[in-house]
Amino acid sequence: MPGDPYRADRMAQAVLTDPTVISDVRGIRAYTGTYDGKPLSIMASGMGMPSISLYATELYRFYGVQRIIRVGTAGGIAASVDRGDVLIGVGAHTTSNMNQLRIPSVNFSAVADFGLASAAMSAALGDPGVKAGTILSEDHFYFKAPGALEALAAHGVLGVEMEAAGLYGVAAAEGKAALAVLTVSDHLVNPGRDMSSTERETLFSRALELAVAAALS
Numbered sequence: 001m002p003g004d005p006y007r008a009d010r011m012a013q014a015v016l017t018d019p020t021v022i023s024d025v026r027g028i029r030a031y032t033g034t035y036d037g038k039p040l041s042i043m044a045s046g047m048g049m050p051s052i053s054l055y056a057t058e059l060y061r062f063y064g065v066q067r068i069i070r071v072g073t074a075g076g077i078a079a080s081v082d083r084g085d086v087l088i089g090v091g092a093h094t095t096s097n098m099n100q101l102r103i104p105s106v107n108f109s110a111v112a113d114f115g116l117a118s119a120a121m122s123a124a125l126g127d128p129g130v131k132a133g134t135i136l137s138e139d140h141f142y143f144k145a146p147g148a149l150e151a152l153a154a155h156g157v158l159g160v161e162m163e164a165a166g167l168y169g170v171a172a173a174e175g176k177a178a179l180a181v182l183t184v185s186d187h188l189v190n191p192g193r194d195m196s197s198t199e200r201e202t203l204f205s206r207a208l209e210l211a212v213a214a215a216l217s
Contacts, residue, residue: 016033017034019031029044031043048162067178068167069179069215071211072163076187079153087181092165093110094136094166110172112168120210135182138162159182161182181207181210
């Protein structure tokens, strides 16, 4: 489940046998097909936690989906992370209030499904460019409070994106499984050349490979 509909198109063409569009409502294309003889679907989520939470809830609750894996991009935070690395988000901190509303007076922990995360890491075969750890799901794309990135890095946060915590919360509420597998497109603490918009759309093969392995494990 990438965020970008164009990325969903490319992923479907890359991995699915006989991909068929089963929905195109609001330009959010959903494909179904097979991979190595097993059924697999690819659908965009749009941007942000409200969007992915809406789609994930309906997929889990009304369409029998058991596993959703977000395949997207992230900005690097930790010094150990480099551009092009793949992050397995085992847990997602967030600036959003969405999950805080789930259980009154409880600081909800948004975590990935252990089986999916383990399967993705196993498929990585010790690749040093694949790292597992916590990420941050943020509502504000551009705003960062002074000192926030340094504090996150000091607490071992690998990178930042905008959807995983919402997805993990929905999966917990629905009794289903979820994971985020993210390609690092830029680094927020150690700036350098960022990926272009075209690169962000197309350079997802390693993350997609690990996501498919986990989904079909």
